Amino acid sequence: MINIANIDPKLISATKHEVATATRILAREKMIGPFGHPSSRIPGTDLVAILGDTHFSVKLLTEVTEDDIALIDLDGEPLDPEISGPGERFIHTQIYRARPDVFSVVHAHPMYCIAFSVVDRPLLPLWHLCTEVSQGVPVHMKSIQIDSPQLADELAALLGHRSFVLLHAHGSVAVGESMATACVRSVSLERSARLQSIAETLGSTKPIDSRELSETGVSQGLTQAEINAQWDYWKIEAY
Numbered sequence: 001m002i003n004i005a006n007i008d009p010k011l012i013s014a015t016k017h018e019v020a021t022a023t024r025i026l027a028r029e030k031m032i033g034p035f036g037h038p039s040s041r042i043p044g045t046d047l048v049a050i051l052g053d054t055h056f057s058v059k060l061l062t063e064v065t066e067d068d069i070a071l072i073d074l075d076g077e078p079l080d081p082e083i084s085g086p087g088e089r090f091i092h093t094q095i096y097r098a099r100p101d102v103f104s105v106v107h108a109h110p111m112y113c114i115a116f117s118v119v120d121r122p123l124l125p126l127w128h129l130c131t132e133v134s135q136g137v138p139v140h141m142k143s144i145q146i147d148s149p150q151l152a153d154e155l156a157a158l159l160g161h162r163s164f165v166l167l168h169a170h171g172s173v174a175v176g177e178s179m180a181t182a183c184v185r186s187v188s189l190e191r192s193a194r195l196q197s198i199a200e201t202l203g204s205t206k207p208i209d210s211r212e213l214s215e216t217g218v219s220q221g222l223t224q225a226e227i228n229a230q231w232d233y234w235k236i237e238a239y
């Protein structure tokens with residue numbers, strides 16, 4: 001068991017605050033609530049700050065604070081007996097085990113992403129703020145809750161090196177090297193899915209040209225400045 005006394009409390013507090021901020025943003029976007037959860041590694045440790053199991057709470061997710069964020073280890077065990085991680089915490093722990101480059105994970109239940117998980121139609125690069133979908137967004141074809149390390153390992157393997165994976169008839173997972181990146185990616189994926197749903201009812205779509213994507217490098221996704229600008233703006237809205 002990790003001794004929490006050896007970790008700088010300011011580091012834990014700052015990480016919990018970022019997870020609380022992502023929770024507020026995702027709840028405002030109607031992507032989580034009461035189910036769904038963002039998480040972040042505590043820097044330099046094998047600990048994860050994750051939205052606590054609030055399913056039976058009467059508190060709005062748009063109002064969560066650091067006090068609502070649980071600390072768990074990579075086995076999913078809580079370090080504070082009073083606040084445990086959600087049932088689907090293994091989505092987070094197993095991605096962190098598989099992807100040392102990933103610092104933050106968002107699992108959400110957004111309706112347009114779920115719509116694309118149940119049709120044989122790929123998400124296309126139709127929006128300049130979500131061109132990463134051109135790398136492909138796989139769908140994990142099991143609709144049950146991911147409540148075991150074994151199921152989560154399957155999901156992490158399907159995610160591979162990518163930023164996104166969809167869960168059939170269930171939701172989405174986005175990852176990133178910071179809470180800001182994972183949160184902005186998660187929201188952008190849902191907005192892009194909504195845009196595509198609208199556009200495809202209007203007529204045949206014209207995705208961003210693959211040569212333009214590769215020549216400009218935008219297939220690599222948003223720049224850090226673009227991520228920070230959105231995260232900082234949404235933070236103002238959230239508090």
Ligand SMILES: [Zn+2]
Pocket residue numbers: 035036088107108109170171
């Ligand atoms: Zn879920």
